[in-house]
Structures are given as C-alpha cells and as structure tokens.
Amino acid sequence: MDDLELRTEADAILAELVGDPGGAARLREDQWQAVAALVRERRRALVVQRTGWGKSAVYFVATALLRRRGAGPTVIVSPLLALMRNQVESAARAGIAARTINSANPEEWDTIYDEVERGETDVLLVSPERLNSVDFRENVLPRLAATTGLLVVDEAHCISDWGHDFRPDYRRLRALLAELAPGVPVLATTATANARVTADVAEQLGTGGGEALVLRGPLERESLRLGVVELPDAAHRLAWLAEHLGELSGSGIIYTLTVAAAEETTAFLRQCGFPVSSYTGRTENADRLQAESDLLENRVKALVATSALGMGFDKPDLGFVVHLGSPSSPIAYYQQVGRAGRGVAHADVLLLPGKEDEAIWRYFADSAFPPEAQVRQTLTALAEAGRALSVPALEAVVDLRRNRLETMLKVLDVEGAVRRVKGGWESTGQPWSYDTERYAWVARQRAAEQRAMREYVSTSGCRMEFLRRQLDDEGARPCGRCDSCAGVWIGSTVSTEALTGATKELDRPGVEVEPRRMWPTGMPSIGVDLKGRIPAGEQCATGRALGRLSDIGWGNRLRPLLAADAPDGPVPDDVLRAAVAVLADWARSPGGWAPNVPDATARPVGVVAVPSLTRPVLVDTLARGVADVGRLPFLGTLAYTDVDGAHAARRSNSAKRLKGLSAAFAVPDDLAAALTGAPGPILLVDDYTESGWTLAVAARLLRRAGGERVLPLVLAATG
Template sequence: MNDPELRAEADAILAELVGDPTGEARLREDQWQAVAALVQERRRALVVQRTGWGKSAVYFVATALLRRRGSGPTVIVSPLLALMRNQVGSAARAGIQARTINSANPEEWDAIYEEVERGETDVLLVSPERLNSVDFRDQVLPKLAATTGLLVVDEAHCISDWGHDFRPDYRRLRQLLADLSPGVPVLATTATANARVTADVAEQLGTGAGEALVLRGELDRESLRLGVVQLPDAAHRLAWLAEHLDGLQGSGIIYVLTIAAAEEASAYLRQRGFNVASYTGRTENADRLQAEDDLLNNRVKALVATSALGMGFDKPDLGFVIHLGSPSSPISYYQQVGRAGRGVEHADVLLLPGKEDEAIWRYFADTAFPPETQVRQTLGALEAAGRPLSVPALEAEVDLRRSRLETMLKVLDVDGAVKRVKGGWTATGAEWAYDAERYAWVARQRAAEQQAMRDYVSTTGCRMEFLRRQLDDEGAAPCGRCDNCAGAWVDSAVSAESLTGAEKELDRPGVEVVPRRMWPTGLPALGIDLKGKIPPGEQCDTGRALGRLSDIGWGNRLRPMLAEDAPDGPVPDDVLRACVDVLADWARSPGGWAAGGDDALPRPAGVVAVPSRTRPQLVGSLAEGIAGIGRLPMLGTLTYSGPDGAAARRSNSAQRLRALAGAFAVSDELRAALADCQGPVLLVDDFTDSGWTLAVAARLLRQAGSGRVLPLVLAVAG
C-alpha cells in the first residue's frame, strides 16, 4: 500500500471532491488503507466507522482511480434517497458522473441503463428495493454483475437481522456478489454495527476475516455534547422546546417517534413563530426535497422529523439534534444524533423522553418473524395454487398484515423457498428450515435494546461512553462533555405562558377518519361475494375521531383507556365533552351540516352504536352521551356474533373481512328506528384500525334503510 504516486493521485481527487482549491486535502491513513485495498489489491473491505468519518470519500476516490484504469462503473447500494441526492452532488465536484435508480425516478430508468451500457456513467446508485424487482433482478443485475468495477454496500448493517435496521431486500446482494467477475473489489460501510452485526455482515458479504480488510475505528464524536432533559409530560416538552430552540446553534433536526407527533410539534412551533417544517413518511417527494434543501441552506431552524430523515442526510454544520421521545434502540439513536456536528466544533444533542415512549414502541413492534405455522401456511398456499399469487391474494390465505407478509416473503425469497416472478410469488419446492432459535434471539435482542434505552436515560455515567459500548467500541471512555461528565447546561423550567400554549395545542381534538372505498382482493376465494368498489350508496362518509393513538396529545389520554387489558367503564366526562367539540367543529367545517351550501351534509338524525364485547360500557355511554347532548334519538346498537374484536384487528384486510362477514346484524327494532329516522346517522365506536368494522356496519345500515352514515370514534391508529 506504499505507492506514493497512487497516494498523490488519490489526494488530488479528494481535493476536487471536497472543493478544496488549494489541493491540500489529504486522505486520513485509514481512508487511504481502504482505497489502496480496493484499487491496488482488488480486495473486499468492511469499514465500520463513525458518521462523518468520510466513508463516501473512500468509494468516490476509489471509483475515480479505478475508472482511470479501465474498470467498469461503481454500483452503490444505498437505502435512502436523501443520501443519494447528496452523493450525486458530491461526485460531480470530482468529475464523477453519478446516476440513481429508485422509486422516485422510474421515467429515467431506461435512459440511465443505456448510459451505463455506453460507459457514460461512473457511479450507479441503486436503492435496495430495486434488487427485489423482477425486471431489475432478471434483466439489469446480470449485466451489472458482468461490468461492475466496484461494488459498494452502504449502510451495510441493514443486511443483518441481528442489527437494528434489518432490510430483507439487502439480502439480494448475495446473488450479486456471487455473480461478480473475479477480482472485482467490494466495499461495505456502516457506522452502526456492534461486533455481532459486523461478523454477520462480513459472513454474508463473503468478506471473512481471512480475506478482507476490516477497518473498525473508534466511534467517539468529539463535537457532540449529549444530555437528557426529564420533563413530566408532552406539553412540558413542547413548551421547553419553544423556549430553548432559539438558543440552540444554527439549524438542526427535532426527531419524534410518530407522524402525528411530527405534525403536532411542527404546528405548535410555527404558531410560536419558528420557521420549521415537518418531514415524515407521508411527506410528498417534492416537499421532502424542498425541506432538505431548506435545512441544508439554513432557511429553516429545524425539521421536525420521524426516522424517515435518517441515514445519509449530510449537513456538516448541523448544530443540534433533539429527540422528543426516545427511540427504541441506542444504536439507532447513535446513528440519528450522528447527523449533528460533522463540520462544526460543537453541537448539542438532547433527549427529552416521554412516558408514552414505551407504548409507542409496543405499537410499532410487530416486526418479529411470524410463527412457523403461518410460514408453512404461506408456503402451502403458494404450492397449492400452481401459479403466482400476489400479496393481496395471499392475504386471503394467511392471517398476516400486508407489511409483515411482504417482509416474510422477502426473507423466504433470499432463503430460496419462494421466488418473486411476474404476477406475484411462487414456491420453489426447495427444502426450508424454520430457524426458531435465531428468530427468538432477534426478538430478545430487540427487548435488550429497549432496556438499554431506559438505561441510557437513567445512567449517571458518561452518555457517549454508554452509546459506544452498545456498539462494542473497545476504545470507549468518558467523554468529559456530556451532562453527566461536565454538568447539565440547560434546565427543565418552562414558563406558564409556554405551557398553556402547548396544552391548548395538544388538547385540540379531532382528526378525520377516511372511509374504505374498495373491498380487498381475494374475498370471493373465501366465500364472500364482495369485490371491487364499494357502491356509493353502501359506503360510510368521512368521519371524525377524537385523536390518534400515536399522537402525543390525545393519544396519551386514549392509549391507556383503549389498551387490551384496560377495565371497561363509562366514558369520562372530559372525553365526552371533547367528542362534542369534535362534532361542533365538524358541523362548522366546509361541507358540514352547519356550514350551509349545496354540498353540505344534512344534520344527523340519530345515533347508532357499534357493539363491543370488550368495552360495552365505554361505547354505550359514549353513544348515549352524544345523543343526549345533541338531542338526537338513540336508535340502538347493531348486534354482533363474530370473534373477539382485539384478535380480529390484528389480521390483514381479507382476514378482517372474513371475521366480520355475517357477524353484524340489524335487529327489527333498529330497522324500524332507522325507517322513522329519515336522515343521516352517527355511527359511534371506540376505535378504528383497518376501517373495515365501520365499512361493514355502514353497509348494513344503508341496506337497512338509513341515510348517510357518519362515523365518530374515540381513536384511530397511526
């Protein structure tokens, strides 16, 4: 690795890459080791280094050197679009032509493939989801494998199901690695891999210790000052943020756990005069681009973001990262806080944990690999079909939510038990073993990570040392900067004015309940004669809920009330009053019955309750309370003879409809009351998740002669 001419050439490329007009930029010694291993020795290398270390410099410098020596294009597999956009801009400075293939630019794919074949593209960045696309896998990957000059696997911890961010699509890399021409170098990079994950990634990539260069550096971030601020509730946390945000250096990121929390927090901060934007999985791509650009150029004080803004977003002068709520893993927390302080001497990192954090962890925790019976059921359905089955068709056969079913199929695909083809999935017939021990270990690992986050909040030791030890960093030592090492630099006091404003924001009730418009695929196969669009005369209208279970306002009040083990009882007075406020706002909204106009809804003429086996007092008292306050007749309650509602809610759409089919009925008394009512009815329930209970109940009521059906529930999921 002691080639002075190659080293000088590499340093010159780095200077162009980082925009150094003096040409004095130099690769650090460990960066040079990685570049030399790839270019001189054509080896495979695994680089585990902290965020901001310069992993992208390694693969761009190596790319330029390899291309000058006649190698084919570099293929970079990278999980996030934010990273891809930043990478393309960086590459251009060094004269490297980079293009991306991802879900945001399908109209460009054919042209990009042609550019690659003509040798006009130096770097092709590919999202891991493309690896599991049938056309890409069968038509593009073989060509790439034959011509690639360097393969880069960025954020390589995603390969490992021992890690905090396992992504089955990444496992497709095994086939690409196997098909590479002899002597093609491979670089795997990550900042968040403990020893177990590092070993697993090395094994899967074929970069075992005997043949690979493994560069693992210390993970301290000397610019970061870590702290925890303990506050009693969500309103205090928002109020604290409003009073301290101006005092934080530069622009930053405020991480939250849910989309609802992002919307609530950003709305409150804008009311307080702060220029902030929300950034979540629901944010449109064009809005994401604008938000990223605004943050990069300091046009906003902060982005209020979920984990959708994560790996790869690169703003060297990011001055702070605040978490309103604890992530469930210290490794993902380390990764997120690593966005700050890359190019500045000091950056503040503060965690504001909430009492609701663990409830939110549980809500989003349904990611474990399914039990063997459900996996075998899926394989049996595919074998029996004798043809490809789509995921919606499989939902009629297997009682799994769509996201969990898709993840399971991707794992089985990598394991060789199923194959994705045109039209869906087929079984390969290959022998497959259920690795119960491994899946159980992964579940235990998730639980251990959650406990580690509790320990991080309560520790009296060094916080940076704690995080580094979670990543098996052998050099972990007290940082001397965090609140435990050097003392707290912020207090937890908030003014009465700020607290009152935050409480008003969080107490504002009401969210829309969007109705179902289409029946799920596969119902005829279950003996249910429903398919296609739900006829307009059988649909329910857009309804209202008091709040979302995932928000930090009413969600905190509703989650304990609607927990599966919560005792039943009459609706609390404050909750009933809030529901009345929701109805009043609904009436005054455009299209509401008090707003007037040709398209306005007629005023509800009666109330119908959805029956509940688990919370009959809660639902019944809510319906009767609304009827009494609104001076509406209480028309009655549907009858129900189906399975337990909590169990049915865990099913996918097809299985949910299977459970609900024939379960509801309209009694003769209710039918007569509907006939006398002659108008819209409020359909009252405690909770809606999939929306199918409301859809089925509304269809029955419409068929029984009711007017339009307006759902009103306490809570919606998500």
Template sequence: MTNDDLPLTDRQDLRTSADAVLSRLVGAPAGTARLREDQWRAIEALVADRRRALVVQRTGWGKSAVYFVATALLRERGAGPTVIVSPLLALMRNQVDAAARAGIRARTINSSNTEEWDTIQREVSAGEVDVLLVSPERLNNPDFRDRVLPELAAATGLLVVDEAHCISDWGHDFRPDYRRLRTMLADLPPGVPVLATTATANARVTADVAEQLGTGGGTDALVLRGPLDRESLSLGVLRLPDAAHRMAWLAEHLDELPGSGIVYTLTVAAAEEVTAFLRQSGHAVASYTGKTENADREQAEEDLLANRVKALVATSALGMGFDKPDLGFVVHLGSPSSPIAYYQQVGRAGRGVAHAEVLLLPGKEDQAIWEYFASIAFPPEEQVRRTLDVLAYAERPLSLPALEPLVELRRSRLETMLKVLDVDGAVRRVQGGWISTGVPWVYDTERYAWVAKQRAAEQQAMRDYVTTTDCRMEFLRRQLDDEGAAPCGRCDNCAKPRFTDSVSPAALAAAHGELARAGVEVEPRKMWPTGLPAVGVDLKGRIPAGEQASTGRALGRLSDIGWGNRLRPMLTPQASDGPAPDDVVQAVIGVLADWAKGPGGWASGQPDAPSRPAGVVTMASRTRPQLVRSLGTRVAEIGRLPLLGSLEYTDQVARVPRSNSAQRLKALHGALTVPPALAEALRAAGGPVLLVDDMTETGWTLAVAARMLRRAGAQEVLPLVLAVQG
C-alpha cells in the first residue's frame, strides 16, 4: 500500500488516533500531546503503508514512542502482536512499564524469567499480549528457533529491532545473535511492517544495517536520519594525573553534579573499587556490572529512578536502553574505546531536563584495557578451521563443554565464533549442541582486517577527543557522519570549563589510601573441566580435598585502578624480567599480615584456623624467573620462613595456550615436576606452604602445582601471587 492508497481524511484520523495514544503513553491529558513530524512519518509508514523503516535518531528523540503508538494503532486494526528484539534487561523493564501506561500489554522472554516462558507463549497464542520483547539470544535457542519462532513470525503484526547497530560488525557493539533476524525477516508474511532503530550508527553502519534487514537496496524503505545534537548536554574533559586524583575529584565534586546520574568505568573491578570508595566518602551509590545479580540490578535501577542514590557506578552493562528522563549527569572514569560507544552512553543523560553534565576523566590505563578487549575478537582462520573440522568428524552434536577441550579457544570466545558461523550457515545449533552443516565457508580476511583497522581508528579518535580544542559535540557528531554538525556553544571548549581539576589534600590522601589497599582472594579450583579424557588427560570430576589448593591471596587485579595500574606494566608480555620492586614486596608482606589475622587466618586464633606456613615454594617460570624467585626469597626472609625450593619444568614442557581450561591442562599435564630435594623439604616442613607466583589467570597452573605439592607431602598449599588477571 502506498500513500495514495489511503485517503487523506483517513490519514488525518489516523494522526488524531496516534496523538491520543501518545498522550496516554506520556501521561498527558487527552489531546494535549502531539507527535513530532518525523515521528509521525515513521508511524504513518508502518501503519498506513506497511513499509519497512530504519530510524537513526539521537538518544531521547522518542523512538520507543514510534513503536508503541504504531503497536496500538495496528492492534486496533486487527494486527498480531508486536515483537521487539531488545538487547538488555534494563531496556526491557523500562519498556514494559512504558507500554502499560499506554494500555499496551507487554511481556518479555529473556534469561531472567525462564520459569514464565510457557505461560507467556500461551498468552501470545491466545491474543492476550500486544508486545513481546525478546532478547536476541533467544533467536538462536534451538527450541525457541524451531518451535516458537515460526509461529511467532506468522502471527507478528510489527517487528521492531531496537539498538539495530548491534547487527553490524562494522559497528562498535556487534552481537552475532542479532544476525538471526534474517531468518525471522524471511519468514514474515507479506505486508508486515518492520522498524529498526538506533541512535549510534555512522553512514557505513547505517548502510550495513539497512542491507541486512532488507530495508535497503531496491526496497521501498523509509530511512529517517536526523541531527544528533543533544542540546541539553554540556560536554567536558578533565585530565587528571592518576587514578587517585580521579577518584578523589569524584568523591569531592559528586554532589555538585545536578540530580542523579551514572559513573561509568571500563572494568568490573574498577566499578567495585569506585563504589566502595564513594560509599566510604558518604555518597549513596550502587554498583551495576555484568556480575551483578538480576535482583540487585533491578533494585539498583529502581533506586536510581527514584533518586534514592546519587549515582550508579556501572560498566557498559548499563550501556543501552536505561531510560531516566531526568538523569542529570554521566561521568566516565576512563575512556571507552569508541566515540560512537561514548555518544551512546552519554546519551542516557539530559533526555527530559534542560541541562545535564557530561564529563570524561581519561586514564593512563585505558589503552591497556582496550587492547585486552580487542584480544578477544574473532579468532584467526586456523582456529576457525580446526573447530569446523572437529564438528565435521563428530558423530553427534557437541556441546560447548565437549567441544572446548578439542580447540584452543575459551568458552565465551568459542560461543561467539560459533554464532557467527551459524549465521553464515557453516554450523547449526541443535538440541544437544552444535553440528557441521557441510556448507563451504570462506574466512573473510579482508573484512576482519578492515574491522580491526576501524577499531584502531576509533581508539585514536577517542584520544583525539580528549585533546581537541574544538567543539566536543561537533567532534562526536562528525564521528557519526552527522552532516549538520556545528559548534554547540556549550562544551568546555566552546564555553569556559564549568569544573576545575582541584582536589583537596584530604580527599587525595583518602583516595591514595583506598587504592593502596592490597589483597584479593584467589579462589581455588575444585572441579576438573569436562572433556579431559578426550585430550589424553585422565582427570575428571571433583578435585579431591586432599589435593586442592586453599583459598589464596593476590596483591591486586590487573583490571583495577589501584594496584592494577602498578602491576600491569610489570606483567605485560613485553616487560623485562627483574627482581621484585621494594614497594611491591612490602605490599605483599602487608597482604600476608592481613591474611594471617583475618577470618580463618593462621594468626586469627580461631579453632579451625590452619597452622602457620612452614615454608615457601616458588613456581617455575619461563617468562619472569627473577621476579618470582626474588619475591619468594624476600617473603621467606621477612617472614622468617625457610625457602623450600621451586617447582621445575620437565622436558615435556610445551607452550601453555591462553585459551580454554582443557587445553591449558593438556599443556600443563606432565610439564611440571617436584624435584627430589623439594619433596624431601616438604615432608620435613610438616605444615602448610606458601606457593609464590607472579600472576594467575584461570587458576589451573595453581591447581596443578598444588596437587603435585600435596601429593609430595605438603599439608596445605596457600597460593600467593602478585596479580589476578581480570
């Protein structure tokens, strides 16, 4: 149907009805709210013309109003339910509440409500649901894909793809599960409208999304791309000397920021550190990360919405979809790696207020964190081919735990790779695991190289954003290919800075004290990974209690902004080996003292506390032997403990892959030995031993070493390392 097919009077009536739905949606008196013309154009295309539309508009523009109003109008005309593919739980919860205000019955299917899925599916079949929000991961669940999705596609009245930039691997937030939308689009009956929305897509990503959704090329699609200026946002950058200055500044100036807001960090460890420090400084804040339990996330969201907290200290887990119109500020402790991702996150602020503050406090550690996340991108071709070969010769579907021992990839990276291969048709997820389809597959070297190059360019753009003397909003808009970009007149470069970099000595001392606090628990491995017999290692099930390591200690995490910043340069692959620095040794001794006196420590006086360590053992090291040996020697000297010796490598030593657990254990199996002199010393010591190493990433090296030491006579093994990776 085209614009000429529906009489003008009917379109006018449709517009009146649309404005009435909008009034209900925003809680305004009947007839007082009115859609903007660009919103109406999108709704008209969906409802009157049953077209496909791609909407690229700034955050706060009102994209959700478009699909909720369109849903109400389509349902009134007998259409089936709207299906919204939405990436994050925070966004889903916001949208269910918003739909209810407009009298729209919304339900959601995601990982947090599995017990409700059958009930929801029955409600959809009975016509009792107007909007079904589905996480993209559901689209590739075999049961959902094969049983629910075909029926849902046949009944859908409107398909909405929210945060559609996730479809494009040219973009900053590619998610392979989104590619499964191709299947659903192909199964939609003729005339079912489709709406794709995003606020963060440059021209290249926009074209890619349009192509993949079938809204580009020769189709009769409506593409609405608007200006991306956010007139309520005042952007600024504060370049402070170190992490302590940044934390102190935030603690001292947080109450000067308007309303309540979000403090973003780059890692979970940093979010937890900052949350703890701000609470100690008297601020009401909550942590929100990928490790936060669902119930705690919901409580944190509610507390921010109700202004019961000054801020959520969050990672990118809160990056999309959280809707608080009066959010007064967004502060970043550390730069995101992409200006597009940065624009996405700062767009949470100032949606319903005239003024909101946006501040970036970059850190020296940002580059190292960017490099870590880049290291888990799509694997090299030989690893992909190895996985395809394993599946091709398998006699049955292989689950991730079964497949993992056979390839050199960590589980999360393996799963992401398989999802891409699934979309490309080379593999398929079925009940019981993954199978090969036998379809030829080509590794797109040129495309992956271009994506890597684009990532590097985005990182440089963030460095340029920090140092630019031009308008910051104009800079971000140009990164998004916004043709109307012009100086904003509000940022710290266009107008004078609104905040100084001043930090009081007391606040700085408190921040230094917090960041200098050392000590992280190192949890021991208690179960061997599945599938070890398949790679020739005869270990499985629970590690016997008499062969386990005990809970250990690390000086810090490499991802935190306290000791992590000190340890990271020492422990990079490029770092030269050398004796442990004095400040590091003294901090380790402090960790030992706290460990001894703490709950369950050997000096705690508790009845079930272990005996005092009877000696020190150092780990074999090929990369940092001086560092490990000197650390063990100093700990033994200061603690007045005998240095019992060191584990050694055998002739069987092989490169230990930084991949999955089974492959690491395969490489470690038979690679270490307890020299006879060390075994004799362990038996003579007759007590627990400290096992000293430079760092632990997965815990498997410590687990293998502890098993060997305990079998050789150690009563208990207490790991002591400089750093935990992650």
C-alpha cells in the first residue's frame, strides 16, 4: 500500500473517531507524520505537543491501522483515570474495543485479561502502578510484551526525574521496552517537556529499539487569555470568586493547592448559590465519576479541584481555569491551564496567588530522594533480614514516612538494588551507588521552578511567552492576549458584602481530629511491647482542632504561629476565643462531647496539658485559658521522662515516632490524684497534632491513671 492509500485509510478512521463517518476530517501533517512513523516505519517516537493538539487521535488511528494488519493490541500506560474513561468512549466510536486496568476496577481485571488473551480487546489502558505489582509483572507483563502491537506511554514526562511530575512506577517501562518483540512501534506523548526532559525520555525510549524519533511542535495556545489577579488574602480571593465567577464564560475548573482549600472553597461557593463540586484525592470514585459527568454536561459551573484532576480531564469547551494559589512549577501550571479552550475560540486563565503559597510548597516538599545514610540503612535492613520485609516492618527500622519510603523503594527497585515480591521487598544483593550529583541537581531544579513561578506572577512581559520559554519552546513570542499584552480585562475589587461573607466562612474554626486505633506494625521488633488494636479503654476520643495547617482560613493564621522559627509566647486572644468557640460547637454537635457513649458525662471535668519542648508558654496559656473561660479546673501537665526521645520523635514515621514517645511521658502524683477525684472526661490540650501518636500515648497514660475519657483539643492538625 502506498502513502496515499494509507493516508486515505487513516483519515477515514479519524472521521469515525470524531463521530463524523464519511466526513471531511483529516489528520494534520504533523499528526500524519507521527502515524506514518508508527505504522509504516514501525519506529519509536516521542511527540511533544500542546494540550489539545490531538495526541490521542494519533495512537487510536495507528491502533486501527495496525490491528487491520494483524498486529496485537495497543497497550497505553497512563496515570489519568479521567482520561482513561474519556478515551474508552472515544475509541468505541471508531469501532476500537478499549478496556482499562486501574485501581478503580480490580473486580474486572481477570475478565479483561481473558478478553486480551482471546484477541477481543484492541486497546488496553494500564495505570503505571500496575507495572509495579508483583502479580502483574510476573504473570501479565510478559504476555503483553510478547503480543503488544503498539506501546503508548502517555504523559511521558513522568518517566524523567528531571520532569515536574516524576513517578517511579513509570520507570518500569524500561523493562517493558527492552522485552518488546523486534519491530513493535512505541509512541510517547506529553504536552509538558522542556529540552532536558525531552532528551531524557527520548534516550529511555531507545532502550532495545534504536534511536527514537522526536516530533516537537510549538506550544502556543491561541485560545487562552492569561491573567494574574493579586489580592491581599484568602478572604479577598474567595470574595473575588463569589463576585466574578459568574462573569467567566461556560464552565471550568478552580484549582486549589490543598484538599482543605478545595473543600472550603466548594462550601463557600455553594452558599453563594453556585453549582460547584469538589474533586480531590479524598473524593470517592463514584463521586469523582459524578463530578466529571456534571462538568462535561455543564450541570455545574466549576469543579473545585486539587491536582487529583490533573492532566487527564478532556472537555473541549472548558471555558476557564482559575487557580487559587500558585502551583510550584510553571510547567505544571501550563499543563493544568491547558485543559481550557481546546474546542472554543476563547478561554480565560486566571491565577490568584496567595502569600501562603510558598509555605504550602514547603509543606508538600517531602518528595526529595532521601539522604544516602537512610537509603543505606534500608538496604542494610533488607540484606540482614534475609527475607522479604513489608513497608510497615521497614518503617520500624528506617526513619522515613511511609509515602517517602515507598517511593524510595520503587526507585531502588528500578535501579536493581531491591525487588518487590509477595510479602514486601527484598535485597537483590546487587551493588548500588548513590547519585549525589543527580539528586542535588533535581533539588536545584525544583527550587528554580519555584523561583520561575514567582517571576511569572510579577512579570511585566507576555505571560504565554514566559510559560513557553520555561518549556524551551523556540517559537515563543508575545501572544497579544494576556493582561500584560492587551491590558487587564477583569477587575480585582470586591464588595464589602462579599468580603464579609468570605471572612465569616474562613473565620469559622473547628475540624475533627480522628484518634489512632491501631499500633504500628513491628513495634515489638524494636523493643516496644505494643501491637494490634489499642484497647478501647486506652484510646482517646475523636478530638477537635481550630483548623488544618493546609487550610486557607485558619491554616493561614496558624502556620506563622506554629512555624519552626516562631517565638514562644502566650496564646493570642483571637486564637483562644476561637478555641473556646470550637469547644462550644463541639458541645452542641450531635452527641456532644461523647457521641455513641451511653450515660456519658456531658461536660469535661478538667483540663490537662501536654508538655511542650518548643512552645511551653503557648500550650500552658492555651490550656489554662480554656480552663478559665470554661470554669473548669486545670488539673496539671504531663511530665517528661525522656526529653531526648520525645524530641527525636518529631517528623519521624509512625513506628519511630511511637518508639520515641512510648516512654517519654509520665503522670505526676498530683495529676494522678486529681484524676481520681474528678471522674469524667478530660480535655487534653496541645499545640498541634501531626501523626496522632502524642495524643494516643498521652490518652493511654491518663486513662490508665483513672481518666474516664480523653478529649483532645489542639490548635492545628496537619493534612
């Protein structure tokens, strides 16, 4: 078949894909170049093109052409559940049978594998996490590698740790690339790769298959109008939304930096009469599906989302993207705003930066590769164990939090130092070197991205040109549309009424603090005789905090007060008043102080303080102030028995933290006597809770000393 016949067939498939069979749809020349490279030349190719360019059309058209020529199914590796759902529907229009394997449908996996075996599936979409599953790697991946007709790596920048969204699960693709049969084409796609990331991904694509073809296009988005609205604080930003959201055309996305901010913003906008839904990492899968459907069908004005919505939502007529707070990377920002204006002539993209943004960046900046000493400690523990160790068991040995420990293990797995097996992780015994230079460079890259994001806010030049230059787009030039090029088109003023409403919403204190109910795994192995469920008679109750440190309301007030370099001092009057208000609301809540506890005393009988190494005055004055206002006796403060252990427990993982805290406190004799003479619930006061183990250990001591129930009250909860 010559090029003309192949092109004609490809265009006919495209017409079916877009729902216009027999129509005039044609692949653009750059799309056709990618399809031809895959189908005719069976090459490996990296396509770096702007969001909305039509990357999915390339791999669906190529799939149909290859399947007609007897090739095996296409395997698409994508981290995007929302995009997977969109693409399954799109493929069906062209008669392409597509199925997906991800964390949301485990009950379907066996059926899908059988369909692939029988040749009934044309496209299999797989989440990268599956690549790191022992069962998938051992039983499914070899069969896929042997039968795959086309491998597609979506959001390919995730492969590279130079990129803004590195995901170690993606590194497993190198093994799959090396195992593919000769002549199997590979397509990698991304909209957000600068020159360094492009070169790195292209090099990895060449694994076992020769040099990769790189097809890079301009990243200009002519439909987007970029602007920045600088406002004094979070209340002004919410008030601005309430007054200007209705002016933005169509429906869109409001991005926030934290889950708490998304939930706060959603609640406030609903109070203002806007149909909006929240979309975060905490949103249940069924609710996510409903939210996506509501936005696609324009039943809501906006989804208020964290990066959980991310790259993978496909709505061509999305009319606007607003960010409440700056992402830490202009590349990530470009990717998120690229969701707008794909199928409409004009879309507004507005950034409302906050003074707290950098504090939030630091709060979530726990993703750097651990220091060499901690990595070596992990490798030694696995080598000495001589067997597989689970992550909870490793936590008892290695002072890393679970998410960071798991990420580190995945990197070590890819680099051959450890391997995941049933039951956990084991050492391979292979030599491994710590790439100090590379990890330091990545850290500097992250810092540079943050500086660039600050520059984006303050630049007087073209904003689109700025973003394109961050992505090394050689064709970057002034867009003529942004607020720098064409002038400000939307106001920054808010009415007194809107500001009052927003301030009232953000000033409302009070969030629940869930207690710990299980001791961490592996405590006996490190000399602490605690395991299993915490006995009901030793648990603390569900408590309260004024707010979360990630809130845009009380979080903004509490972060400076609780910062590591903040001076100690008496509790501020407004904070004490808020604590008292939280207690009053707590008492009025369903079940009051002790829901589901029959015949419980309705009111605390006294206040106890947790001793503090860093803020003794703050905690003491908070506890005594609450006692005075509530007319409750201040029963005393727990005593330290192991100051060094308690201090070392901060910022550790659960097992290490609990080990440091397990013997750090004692109940002084006078406090024990007071507890015996005041039967009833005890209010336990501390500055903040991060892991919940300080409260769990303190509550256990108090209950063993005679306290009936322990009700924690803290200024802040993390998360």
